[in-house]
Amino acid sequence: MAVKFPIFMDAQSTTPADPRVVEAMLPYFTQKYGHPASRNHPFGWEAEAAVDTARGQLATLIGARDPKEIVLTSGGTESINLALKGVADMYREKGNHVVTTVIEQRAGLDVTKRLERQGIEVTYVPVQPDGLIDVEQIAKALTDKTILVSVMFANNEIGTIQDIGAIGKLCKSKGVLFHTDATQAVGKIPVNVETMGIDLLSCTAHLMYGPKGVGALYVRRKGPRVRISPIIDGGGHERGMRSGTLPVPLIVGFGKAAEICREVMPEESARLAKLRDRLQDMILSKVDEAFLNGNPERRLPQNLNISFAYVEGESMLMGLNKECALSSGSACTSSTLEPSYVIAALGASAELAHSSIRFSLHRFNTEEEVEWVGRRTIEVINRLREMSPLYELAKEGVDLKSIQWKAE
Amino acid sequence: MAYSEKVVDHYNNPRNVGSFPKDTPGVGTGLVGAPECGDVMKLQIKVNVETGLIEDAKFKTFGCGSAIASSSLATEWLKGKSVDEAAKIKNTDIVNELKLPPVKIHCSVLAEDAIKAALADYKTKHSAEPAETT
Numbered sequence: 107m108a109v110k111f112p113i114f115m116d117a118q119s120t121t122p123a124d125p126r127v128v129e130a131m132l133p134y135f136t137q138k139y140g141h142p143a144s145r146n147h148p149f150g151w152e153a154e155a156a157v158d159t160a161r162g163q164l165a166t167l168i169g170a171r172d173p174k175e176i177v178l179t180s181g182g183t184e185s186i187n188l189a190l191k192g193v194a195d196m197y198r199e200k201g202n203h204v205v206t207t208v209i210e211q212r213a214g215l216d217v218t219k220r221l222e223r224q225g226i227e228v229t230y231v232p233v234q235p236d237g238l239i240d241v242e243q244i245a246k247a248l249t250d251k252t253i254l255v256s257v258m259f260a261n262n263e264i265g266t267i268q269d270i271g272a273i274g275k276l277c278k279s280k281g282v283l284f285h286t287d288a289t290q291a292v293g294k295i296p297v298n299v300e301t302m303g304i305d306l307l308s309c310t311a312h313l314m315y316g317p318k319g320v321g322a323l324y325v326r327r328k329g330p331r332v333r334i335s336p337i338i339d340g341g342g343h344e345r346g347m348r349s350g351t352l353p354v355p356l357i358v359g360f361g362k363a364a365e366i367c368r369e370v371m372p373e374e375s376a377r378l379a380k381l382r383d384r385l386q387d388m389i390l391s392k393v394d395e396a397f398l399n400g401n402p403e404r405r406l407p408q409n410l411n412i413s414f415a416y417v418e419g420e421s422m423l424m425g426l427n428k429e430c431a432l433s434s435g436s437a438c439t440s441s442t443l444e445p446s447y448v449i450a451a452l453g454a455s456a457e458l459a460h461s462s463i464r465f466s467l468h469r470f471n472t473e474e475e476v477e478w479v480g481r482r483t484i485e486v487i488n489r490l491r492e493m494s495p496l497y498e499l500a501k502e503g504v505d506l507k508s509i510q511w512k513a514e
Numbered sequence: 515m516a517y518s519e520k521v522v523d524h525y526n527n528p529r530n531v532g533s534f535p536k537d538t539p540g541v542g543t544g545l546v547g548a549p550e551c552g553d554v555m556k557l558q559i560k561v562n563v564e565t566g567l568i569e570d571a572k573f574k575t576f577g578c579g580s581a582i583a584s585s586s587l588a589t590e591w592l593k594g595k596s597v598d599e600a601a602k603i604k605n606t607d608i609v610n611e612l613k614l615p616p617v618k619i620h621c622s623v624l625a626e627d628a629i630k631a632a633l634a635d636y637k638t639k640h641s642a643e644p645a646e647t648t
Contacts, residue, residue, distance in 0.1 A: 421582060496554055498533065511547065512545075
């Protein structure tokens with residue numbers, strides 16, 4: 107099969123919508139366009155039924171007992187904001203301490219930074235060199251003032267999957283609420299809020315082949331009943347937790363996306379892991395001093411993150427981006443030109459943080475695309491290394507750390 | 515961020531990539547930047563000791579496309595200039611030529627630093643040579 111360019115291999119920034127999702131959404135724009143809160147006519151009833159169906163599809167995907175536990179939002183960022191700010195405000199009497207990690211996505215870190223300015227104490231647990239959180243470190247961070255632990259399910263850059271079940275168990279035993287940012291995990295790998303002891307969970311449609319602009323926050327109703335203060339006031343929609351007219355077409359698409367993900371997950375994750383492993387083997391067998399970032403086993407099936415010593419990430423992307431969409435560091439941070447704080451948190455040198463590339467595969471990638479990207483990546487790395495003074499010095503046997511660098 | 519056509523051209527067809535042996539007579543080497551900052555440039559000039567003109571220049575750069583383009587352009591401009599003329603190349607000239615956006619101005623600054631460092635290295639070696647021969 108001929109490869110069509112450009113190839114999209116940046117599926118942890120967003121995913122293409124599945125055509126079946128779009129098809130499910132379409133009638134809700136022009137025919138079934140009622141307001142789900144209109145209680146007195148069939149347009150409203152129809153819209154409400156569609157939203158309820160989607161809520162059910164989402165609840166099933168994450169193992170929630172009750173569809174009422176799904177609060178619909180505008181996306182992952184809003185869900186995370188609502189979870190963290192909502193708990194911090196509601197449980198202010200109980201305590202003022204939150205435990206999170208250094209590798210949360212920016213939505214998480216920016217919210218906790220704001221909470222700190224508002225008098226909340228936040229502990230940022232470090233990660234081990236393979237990207238995994240030591241659950242013992244979370245246990246040590248807990249105090250009698252701790253009201254919430256927030257740990258991402260799977261990392262957006264390195265794909266590392268945390269031991270969420272163990273963290274959930276710990277939180278339960280200490281009577282502390284547990285939120286997980288599962289934006290990268292839901293729809294890709296098994297997630298179960300009941301067996302994993304999750305009290306709040308953030309997810310988003312556009313990372314699971316659904317539309318952009320809709321997400322959800324799971325809020326546990328039983329054992330314990332979690333209460334959160336809203337951050338948006340209005341008509342009291344979503345049981346007062348999130349006001350605003352529900353975007354019915356987007357929600358229908360979100361539900362359909364969840365249903366498809368659940369059906370295809372075993373087959374799809376195996377297929378993507380195989381393609382990913384092929385790409386990884388191709389590159390690592392041909393390029394010396396290329397280092398896999400994150401735990402090689404506990405990793406999202408579609409994720410591959412490699413640091414290539416002596417070449418800078420943006421220049422690598424420049425050599426690839428005409429034909430292939432990849433990402434260096436997080437897409438959220440690449441506009442700042444700062445090196446990846448996630449790679450840096452693994453304890454890698456700052457130079458390797460500047461040299462990381464993320465390949466992330468999706469449902470519609472083919473073997474031919476993987477082969478093409480692998481070959482092209484190797485060519486670009488070799489070309490840039492020929493141009494790299496660091497590579498030259500290293501080949502001459504000079505220890506780069508022994509040089510007194512004159513930084514600007 | 516979209517790159518200017520000139521940056522893309524220098525990235526795809528970098529001029530004068532390579533190295534001169536450091537101890538060749540007339541060669542001045544500048545190595546600036548730092549790996550942890552994501553930018554390192556090595557820029558070398560080869561001065562004709564008779565005429566005092568830069569007859570060749572080479573570079574190697576670890577950095578983004580704009581850093582590669584800035585150093586590639588610098589080597590083009592250096593060729594044929596006298597050492598004194600070369601010292602007059604300003605980072606703003608590079609910014610204008612390559613149409614670098616504000617976030618990439620540091621690349622041009624680094625290229626100017628690399629030129630200055632190469633010239634300084636050449637001058638140090640050149641002024642030291644007669645002393646060695648006596």
